[in-house]
Amino acid sequence: MANTLDAETLRSVVTTFRDALVEHKSVINALNVYPVPDGDTGTNMSLTLESVLEGLPEQGASMAELCKAIAHGSLMGARGNSGVIMSQILRGLTAGLSESETVDGTTFAAALTAAATSAYGAVGNPVEGTILTVVRVAGERAQALADSGTSELLPILEAARTGAAEALEQTPELLPVLAEAGVVDSGGTGLLLFFDAALNVIDGREIEAPVMPDGAAVPSHAPERPADDDHSALADLRYEVMFLLDAPDDAIEGFKTAWAEIGDSIVVVGGDGIWNCHIHSDDIGASIEAAIDVGRPHKIRVTDLLEEVEEQEWVKQATAQASLADIEPCTTAVVSVSVGAGVAQIFDSLGVQHVVTGGQTMNPSTQELLAAVDALPADGVVILPNNKNIIAVAEQVGAEANKPVAVVHSKSIVDGMAALVAYDPEADLDQNSAEMSDVLEDVSCGEVTQSVRDTTADGFEIAVGDWLGLAGGKIAAVEQDAVAAAVGVVNSLVGDDHEIITIVSGEDASNDEMLALIGQIELSHPELEAEVHSGGQPLYPFIIGVE
Secondary structure, rough: OOOOOHHHHHHHHHHHHHHHHHHHHHHHOOOOOOOOOOHHHHHHHHHHHHHHHOOOOOOOOOOHHHHHHHHHHHHHHHOHHHHHHHHHHHHHHHEEEEOOOOOOHHHHHHHHHHHHHHHHHHHOOOOOOOHHHHHHHHOOOOOHHHHHOOOHHHHHHHHHHHHOOOOOHHHHHHHHHHHHHHOOOOOHHHHHHHHHHHHHHOOOOOOOOOOOOOOOOOOOOOOOOOOOOOOHHHOOOEEEEEEEEEEEEHHHHHHEEEEEEEEEEEEEEEEEOEEEEEEEEEOHHHHHHHOOOOOOOEEEEEEEEHHHHHHHHHHHHOOOOOOOHHHHOEEEEEEEEOOHHHHHHHHHOOOOEEEEEEOEEEEEEHHHHHHHHEEEEEEEEEEOOOOOHHHHHHHHOOOOOOOOOEEEOOHHHHHHHHHOOOOOOOOOOHHHHHHHHHHOOOOOOEEEEEEEOEEEEEEEEOOOOOEEEEOOEEEEEOOHHHHHHHHHHHHHHHHOOOOOOEEEEOOOOOOOOHHHHHHHEEEEEOOEEEEEEEEEOOOOOOEOOOE
C-alpha cells in the first residue's frame, strides 16, 4: 500500500483508467439519455485517454514532465463535451500534482478541488447532475478530510471515491431528464472509474464495473454476422483480445503456436517473464485459456470488432479533396466537420476549404481540427462543427492555433449549409463569423435515427429499433418507419414564417422513402420550397432544416 503518488504511480493510474474506460465504454454509452447512435460519452472519454497515453514521456520522466504531457495530451485528444470536460479535470489535477515529485493526500485533495474548479470554468452554463457535480463532490470530500488533519493518500482517495459514488447516485434527483430515462449520468460514471483506477494501483482494489441500464442493447446499426457464416475467413474474425501475460520465456513459442490455430493478427512482445499479447479470434475463451496453460493473463481487454466496423469504415473513407497545397490563399477560410461523400461535396461547392471527417459516432479531436486550421493558407479560419457535441472541442482550437479562429455554432449539416450562404472568403474573420452566425438564428433543424435501447425520454416510451424524429434536440416523434418519423420532425419544425425546407438523405434512405417524404411535405406544407441533397451520411437517413 502506498501513501504517496510519484510519477510512475501516476502513469499507472492513467493507464489503468484508460483500460477501464475501454472495457466499460459500451455501458457508459448506454447511459446516454437519448438512445441514439451519437458521439457517446464512453467512446469520447476513452479516445481522449488514448491520446493522453500516446503522448506520455518515457519512464523515468519527472512528475512535472509527466503532468505536462497528460495535460497536453488530454487537450489535443479531447473529443465531444465529455472529452473536453475530462481534459479540463486532468489539466486542473495535474497542475496541482506537478509541483512535487511525491504527492501526499493533502496535495491530492487540493489538486482535485482545483480540477473541479477548472471543469466548471470550462462550461458556459454548468448543469448540476452531471460529471461536474461528481468531480465537485469528490473534491469537497477529499478536501474536508485533508482539512481535518489527514495527510495520507489512501484515505483521501477513499473519501473522494465515496463522494463521487454518492454524487453519481444522486444525479437523477438533480437532473429530471436522467430520472425520466432511469439512468445516472454517463460522464460521472466514467469519472468514477478514475478513482477506482487510482485505488486499484495504490491499494490493489478491484475496479467496480458500471451497471448496464435496463433495456440497453447492442446498437441496432451494429453489423450482424450472418447465421450461416462458417467463420472460415480470418479477416472476418470478430473479437480483438488483448492482455498482459506473466509466463516463462521458453513457453511463449508454444503459446503462439496454439494461438495460430484459433486466430490471426497475432502480436506477442516482451521478455523476462512479462508479455503483451494481441489476437483477433472468434473464440474469446480459447484465446484466454491458451494463456492460462502457460502463465497468468491479466489486464484482459476484449473488443467486438464487427460492432465497430461501420464506424471505422466511414471514418477511414475521407472524402477526396484538393490537396491543402492547392488551396488558394484567402482572407478567411472554413473548416467544416462532416461525414458522407455527398455532404463533403456539398460543402466543397459552397466554398469550404477543408472537411474534417467526423460526425455523430466519431467526434474529431482538438488535434485534428487544429491541424486543418494551421495548414490552411488564410489569415483566419471559421470552424463549422455541424454537431452540438463537437462545438466544445472546436472552441479549444483557437488557443493553440497559429492564426485567429472563430467557431460558428452550427449544430447540424443543414446549419452549416445555411451559414455558408453568408460566407465571403475575402471578408475578414469577424465579419464572416458574425454574418454566418446571424443566419443560424433563422434555421431550425432536426433528424431521424433509430433507437439503440429501450428507454423513456421526453414523454415517449421507446423500444430498441424504433425510429426517432428529433427536432431542436428533443424527441418529436417515435415511429415504426423512418418516413413517418421524418414527417413528425417536419410538422414539429415548420412555422408560419418558414419558406424553405432542406432535406439531406443518408446512405440508408431509399429513393422510394425520399419520394414518399417529399409527397407528404407537399400535401401538408405546400407553401414550402424543398431542397433535396444526397448526403450519404451513416445512421441518420434524414437530416432536415427549415428556414
